[in-house]
Amino acid sequence: MGAALSWSVRTVDRALDGETVYRELLAAEPVAFWLDGSLTDRVARRVSVLGTGSDVLVRDAVDGDVFAELQALLASRAAQPPPVLDGYFSGGYVGYFGYELKSLTGGAATHQASTPDALWIWADRFVVIDHDRDLTLLVTVGLGDEWLDRAVRAAADWSMTGVVRPAIAELDVEAHLELDRPAYLAAIARCMTALEAGETYEVCLTNRVRLPAVPDPFGFFCWQRATNPAPYAAFLRYGDLAVASSSPERFLTVDADGWAECRPIKGTAPRDLDPFQDQLAAKALAEDEKTRAENLMIVDLIRNDLGRVSVPGSVQVPQLMQVESYRTVHQLVTTVRGRLRPEVSAVDAVRACFPPGSMTGAPKIRTMELLDELEPSARGVYSGALGYLTVDGRADLSVVIRTAVLTPDETVIGAGGAIVLDSEAVAEYDEMVLKATAALGLGKVGA
Numbered sequence: 001m002g003a004a005l006s007w008s009v010r011t012v013d014r015a016l017d018g019e020t021v022y023r024e025l026l027a028a029e030p031v032a033f034w035l036d037g038s039l040t041d042r043v044a045r046r047v048s049v050l051g052t053g054s055d056v057l058v059r060d061a062v063d064g065d066v067f068a069e070l071q072a073l074l075a076s077r078a079a080q081p082p083p084v085l086d087g088y089f090s091g092g093y094v095g096y097f098g099y100e101l102k103s104l105t106g107g108a109a110t111h112q113a114s115t116p117d118a119l120w121i122w123a124d125r126f127v128v129i130d131h132d133r134d135l136t137l138l139v140t141v142g143l144g145d146e147w148l149d150r151a152v153r154a155a156a157d158w159s160m161t162g163v164v165r166p167a168i169a170e171l172d173v174e175a176h177l178e179l180d181r182p183a184y185l186a187a188i189a190r191c192m193t194a195l196e197a198g199e200t201y202e203v204c205l206t207n208r209v210r211l212p213a214v215p216d217p218f219g220f221f222c223w224q225r226a227t228n229p230a231p232y233a234a235f236l237r238y239g240d241l242a243v244a245s246s247s248p249e250r251f252l253t254v255d256a257d258g259w260a261e262c263r264p265i266k267g268t269a270p271r272d273l274d275p276f277q278d279q280l281a282a283k284a285l286a287e288d289e290k291t292r293a294e295n296l297m298i299v300d301l302i303r304n305d306l307g308r309v310s311v312p313g314s315v316q317v318p319q320l321m322q323v324e325s326y327r328t329v330h331q332l333v334t335t336v337r338g339r340l341r342p343e344v345s346a347v348d349a350v351r352a353c354f355p356p357g358s359m360t361g362a363p364k365i366r367t368m369e370l371l372d373e374l375e376p377s378a379r380g381v382y383s384g385a386l387g388y389l390t391v392d393g394r395a396d397l398s399v400v401i402r403t404a405v406l407t408p409d410e411t412v413i414g415a416g417g418a419i420v421l422d423s424e425a426v427a428e429y430d431e432m433v434l435k436a437t438a439a440l441g442l443g444k445v446g447a
Contacts, residue, residue, distance in 0.1 A: 040231035051126025095120035206416030217242035232398035267332030310338030382414030
């Protein structure tokens with residue numbers, strides 16, 4: 001066990017504006033993050049966390065077992081935060097596990113990503129914004145009060161930024177696809193052959209859009225969150241690498257009592273301005289046989305993943321294929337929960353469920369092998385998990401979808417869909433293109 005952690009906390013009696021906090025307090029830092037919880041009505045309390053840190057864990061799959069390394073670091077810093085942080089992010093690591101870490105969880109190391117496979121920031125300076133209670137907590141862990149005092153003085157003068165400018169003009173997404181229309185349709189045909197042969201039941205085939213570099217990644221994120229708001233919106237920056245996510249999907253949470261929860265999404269339909277037509281769209285989504293089949297297969301996979309680390313008999317499905325309606329889409333969402341065994345950590349639970357089953361298909365291992373053959377490049381950050389792991393054993397991670405990965409060389413958007421025996425190839429291609437468009441803030445569709 002390492003040295004005992006100490007917290008310093010200052011309270012501001014209003015909910016600060018996240019964009020202003022980032023621009024004024026974090027934009028000049030070498031690393032920074034914004035987990036934006038202000039855009040959802042699907043949680044008991046809307047909370048955002050922004051921050052930075054002086055220690056960053058950056059690893060590729062070939063560097064060893066990053067899950068074990070991160071678990072050891074968390075164990076060495078395990079502590080109980082002060083009561084004022086109960087229920088909030090209280091200190092720990094913020095970052096992502098990229099898809100290629102599947103080589104540590106039963107998959108193969110077929111492709112190599114140009115971005116790190118794991119990036120985790122030790123958050124020793126952060127801001128918690130409780131949008132519903134209208135308060136803000138400024139926090140340091142093990143650093144004293146200098147940063148807090150400066151932040152409190154600055155916050156007294158901050159007002160809402162409220163300025164959002166488009167980061168990317170209208171463009172032809174299809175012209176920038178890694179797998180163009182004929183190639184993607186051919187890959188779908190190969191999926192169908194494997195499905196008909198009984199090698200797999202569902203293949204989550206993905207593609208990549210490769211675009212020119214964006215001069216202002218944070219400006220892009222502000223545009224994205226304004227045009228395509230999402231429950232798990234997030235911005236992560238490490239030097240000249242940035243991740244801008246408008247994900248609607250929870251990968252895994254672990255609460256203080258050891259309950260782990262996954263909420264896979266399979267099935268999306270656009271909202272309609274006409275209330276009657278909107279109701280019909282939601283009803284059609286709930287009753288669509290293909291969508292329900294996709295959902296059920298992933299739910300079974302996740303029940304199996306969680307079952308490996310949960311108390312026997314505790315895995316349950318309190319919500320099965322329920323329609324949840326957001327500003328722009330209806331989505332078919334299932335909740336799977338399990339009580340982790342006493343010796344199982346949040347990182348252990350992540351390892352057991354990684355990569356997200358909704359991004360692989362079922363059965364997971366064989367389907368990942370097929371995907372390695374069908375997809376010509378690494379998924380990288382896309383299809384992984386992004387969020388936080390705390391020093392008191394909790395976790396909250398999203399599935400990395402509807403996300404742009406921005407570097408000085410290019411902007412990469414991942415998109416795809418689940419291929420099953422009932423799939424219609426052209427419709428699957430069109431859905432993939434629409435999802436890529438949504439991640440750019442140019443459309444109104446789901447993940």
